[in-house]
Amino acid sequence: MMETQRLVIRPPELRDFDDLYSMWSDPQVVQFVTGAPLTREEVWTRLLRSIGHWAALGFGHWIVSEKSNAAFVGEVGFVQHRRGISPAFDASPEIGWMIAQRAQRFGYASEAIAAALNWAHTRWPGAETVCIISPENAASMKVANRFDYRPDHETTYKNKVVSVCRRAPGHAG
Structure with a gap:
């Protein structure tokens, strides 16, 4: 578990399902990631x-x-x-x-990513x-840039164009 000024960040537990489902089934939240809300089964998986x-x-992922x-x-x-993305x-x-x-x-997001x-x-x-x-997700690209993630190349993942961004070795949060 980690704590920041405003956040608690911990490994996931089964009790997190309802919160995760609420987030992953929200069309506005997932529009640039999955493109469509996830089902209960997909969120459970x-x-x-x-x-x-x-x-x-x-x-793995932490719950924030x-x-x-x-x-x-x-x-x-x-x-x-x-993922099978090339180059791997x-x-x-x-x-x-x-x-x-x-x-x-x-x-x-920035506070949790820094931690x-x-x-x-x-x-x-x-x-x-x-x-x-x-590449259409301007908000996430802005956050990634704040932490020195730089677009390296574009590729296709699950029939969608994605930017692979890299952060050079040696950076601390």
Whole structure:
């Protein structure tokens, strides 16, 4: 578990399902990621995959909540999905974040990402990290840029164009 000034960041648990479903089924939240709201089954599978990431690899997505009232904010973390994107980046930790609509525009994504990157710097010192973002997702591209993620190339993932952004080794959060 990690804490920031305003946030608690912890590994996911089954009790997080309803909050995750609310976020991942919101068309405005997922428009640039999945393109369509996820079903209950898809969110359940995502949650189990995230818990499995922690069990198998010792890292994954964290659940982010407000410290003051425990309200759900979203998720942030690192994954290794072996996406089959070419050129491959499977050896690099891939960061991702998703913030519930009601929690957007408060700087929570940046606060959670900074904590996650500090954690990653101690776990993988000097490692490059990557993220994939829809080029149309200006808000996420702005956040990624704030943390020195730079577009490296565009490719196709699940029939959608994505920008593969890289963060040079050696950065702390």
